[in-house]
Amino acid sequence: MTRDELSDWLRLALTPGVGPGTARRLLAAFGLPGAIFAQPRTALLQVATPEQAQALGQLPEALPALVADTWQWLQADPGVRRVVTLGDPAYPQSLLEIADPPLLLHVLGPPQFDLTQLRQAIAVVGSRNPTPQGLGHAKAFGRALGEAGWTVISGLALGVDGAAHEGALEAAGNDPRQLATVAVVGTGLDRVYPARHRPLAQHIARQGLLVSEFPLGTPPLTQNFPRRNRLIAGLARGTLVVEAALQSGSLITARLAAEQGKDVFAIPGSIHSPQARGCHALIRQGAKLVEKVQDILEDLGAQVPPAAPSDRQSGAETEPQEADDPMLAAIGHDPVGLDALVARTGWPAAQLQARLLELEIDGHVARLPGGLFQRIGQA
Structure with missing residues (x-):
């Protein structure tokens, strides 16, 4: 993509009142953005409203600075930084199937990926x-x-x-x-x-x-x-x-x-x-x-x-550990407070707190706001 082509795409994206739907209709009618801006007003009016046609004839105030910044960004790391435009072979087909695909995408990552x-x-x-x-x-x-x-x-x-x-x-x-x-x-x-x-x-x-x-x-x-x-x-x-x-x-x-x-x-x-x-x-x-x-x-x-x-750690297979640790069985799978655990286990509060701290350090239990505890599926 040349700097002029980049400028045309950014200009189309920045044109006030011209949303993605209108932009796509203009592209379908006239081709690339440069051709859109070369059209006479009468031709634009076949696709756009009078207000949109007028806006297309004016340079957005922010355009020069944005073109300069984007071009500099691209040139700083060519191939890793790129702009992919609607219709570009690198534009994902899946986005062409949504209701309002963006006109362009900024992409950052290794050149072997697209x-x-x-x-x-x-x-x-x-x-x-x-x-x-x-x-x-x-x-x-x-x-x-x-x-x-x-x-x-x-x-x-x-x-x-x-x-x-x-x-x-x-x-x-x-x-x-x-x-x-x-x-x-x-x-x-x-x-x-x-x-x-x-x-x-x-x-x-x-x-x-x-x-x-x-x-x-x-x-x-x-x-x-x-x-x-x-x-x-x-x-x-x-x-x-x-x-x-x-x-x-x-x-x-x-x-x-x-x-x-x-x-x-x-x-x-x-x-x-x-x-x-x-x-x-x-x-x-x-x-x-x-x-x-x-x-x-x-x-x-x-x-x-x-x-x-x-995958086994994603939460579906945690039961075997309950047989080995009655504290985990008492906690269950919902957040629970210390008083409830005292009632379920019959343990003194000090003993419970010591065991909960051990389980927390081992990554089996998390401490939640409000003095609650919850199991973390890691078994």
Whole structure:
């Protein structure tokens, strides 16, 4: 792509009042963006409104600076940093099938990876404030999917998203042939949000791809994240929701996946956990209940590998340890307080606290706000 071609695409994307639908009609009518801007007003009026035709004849004020910044960004690391436009052979077919595919995508990652390789990809999304159990599920499912040869797509957010990316990266190791994970972000690719995920983003840039439809310099604006979610759903063959409240972006992603005709999967949780209610609602609406990664792969008609340790740790096989540790049996699978454990076990509070601390240090129990404790499925 030349600098002039880049300028034309960015100009079309920045033109006020010209949304993706109008832009696609203009491209269909006239070809590349440069040809659109060369059209007389009378020709534009055959496709666009008078207001849109007038806007197309004016240079957006922010265009020169954005072209300069984007060109500099691309030239700083050619091949690793690229812009993929609608109609480019590297543009993913799966996004062409959604209602409003973006005009262009900014992509960051090794040149041997591109978005057309996403034939086996699963979106894994969920709460930014998951329970310890949910965080463990996200990482374990991400790892198990990666071990089965699938790419994990998520949004780089705190909580479930980050854990799913980490699990997929662990599965890939340092294999340069495996596109481990794709992070679709709601900012420009010259920014990392949240900032604490900068090391994770750098790891993804070595073993996966970071993708954004938003121009460089775009800050983390609230309205951009729901738009980002349609791309997460669109790039994947199905969407797994690990934990989600009833009002959450994860449910938006699940709804968009269902509207696109994709499979939706959900992990059930405690009836007492607010973070499980979104998953339970999805299951009532027809989402597939998932206990292990084989449930997803079988439903998608994929080859199902033997259960790996990471899949067994995803929460489905924790019972054997209860026989060995009566404390874990007393805790059960829901958050529980110290008073309830005293009543269930008959142990003195001091003895209980000492044993709970041991289990916490060993990674079998997590301490929750409000003085509650919860098991973490690791057996």
